[in-house]
Amino acid sequence: MKQQAFLEKINPVKDKIYRxxxxxxxxxxxxxxxTQEIIFKLWARKDKLKDYTNVEAFAMTTTKNxxxxxLKAKKNNNLRIIHQNYENNSRSLQRELEVKDxxxxxxxxxxxxPKQQKIVFQLRDIEQLEFxxxxxxxxxxxxxxxxxxxxxxxxxxxxxxxxxxxxxxRS
Amino acid sequence: MDxxxxxxxxxxxxxxxxxxxxxxxxxxxxxxxxxxxxLKSYQLIFAFSEKSxxxxxxxxxxxxxxxxxxxxxxxxxxxxxxLVIGLFIFQNKPMEMNNNDLGTIQDKEExxxxxxxxxxxxxxxxxEGKEDxxxxxxxxxxxxxxxxxx
Numbered sequence: 656m657k658q659q660a661f662l663e664k665i666n667p668v669k670d671k672i673y674r675x676x677x678x679x680x681x682x683x684x685x686x687x688x689x690t691q692e693i694i695f696k697l698w699a700r701k702d703k704l705k706d707y708t709n710v711e712a713f714a715m716t717t718t719k720n721x722x723x724x725x726l727k728a729k730k731n732n733n734l735r736i737i738h739q740n741y742e743n744n745s746r747s748l749q750r751e752l753e754v755k756d757x758x759x760x761x762x763x764x765x766x767x768x769p770k771q772q773k774i775v776f777q778l779r780d781i782e783q784l785e786f787x788x789x790x791x792x793x794x795x796x797x798x799x800x801x802x803x804x805x806x807x808x809x810x811x812x813x814x815x816x817x818x819x820x821x822x823x824x825r826s
Numbered sequence: 827m828d829x830x831x832x833x834x835x836x837x838x839x840x841x842x843x844x845x846x847x848x849x850x851x852x853x854x855x856x857x858x859x860x861x862x863x864x865l866k867s868y869q870l871i872f873a874f875s876e877k878s879x880x881x882x883x884x885x886x887x888x889x890x891x892x893x894x895x896x897x898x899x900x901x902x903x904x905x906x907x908x909l910v911i912g913l914f915i916f917q918n919k920p921m922e923m924n925n926n927d928l929g930t931i932q933d934k935e936e937x938x939x940x941x942x943x944x945x946x947x948x949x950x951x952x953x954e955g956k957e958d959x960x961x962x963x964x965x966x967x968x969x970x971x972x973x974x975x976x
Contacts, residue, residue, distance in 0.1 A: 670881070687884075690885075691888065694887055758870070758874045780849075780875040782879070801842035805840060808839065808842070808871070812871065819866075
């Protein structure tokens, strides 16, 4: 496969890769590095890529596995790295999207979800993928996906409701 | 879609049982309609997921340049071919015995004379060189002071 053809195939997926990486790694820099790394991986396997009917699912699976590995490595090395970058990311996210305070708040809630719920929510509610695709990417059972999704949605709403009821103070 | 229908769908949404079509219908509804307070949190979630989808990577994506890789590969191949050919040419030359280098002296007497001269010169030089080695005895002298062999 030529570079041009590869780019055409990968470009629509690139931002999805980035968003999932960002969701899991939290830090913008780490997510960008990861995206670059994953695209290299896909490029190295470009000849096999032709055989996959669903390049997107394959790319997302690679992303999920890569980021989970990264997290594992980071946990062993230094937890502080993640935390420090949190601030960076939140500021840039606000600037980037010009989101209202509320949306930024949800972003933090989603980031605090357990990993599986986070991944499922990201793939379903944000990327709007079919259950079949999520199944392929996460290798989870259909019921497990629905349960994780349901929990994530309820948890987010619960956090939002609590915040409004108790008038949470923010700096 | 009326509010009753929306509530029904939201219930399924909470259970993770809505289809993509139903979810986009909900998204659409919340985008364009004012909703009662108890549904505000849903509105925020749908707005959030919609907004998050617009986020993209700012950094330019790079691919390894395959052309440079190949160029280095070919340079390496060319260099090794030249090296091999060079070694082959220069290594083989001294190996070939040239007939002109042998038997330049035809007369036997003269040949003997010349050989003797050459050997004598070699042995003379050899002896000359050996004289310098006499200092090496000093080592033995010193060594014998410490190591008694008998």
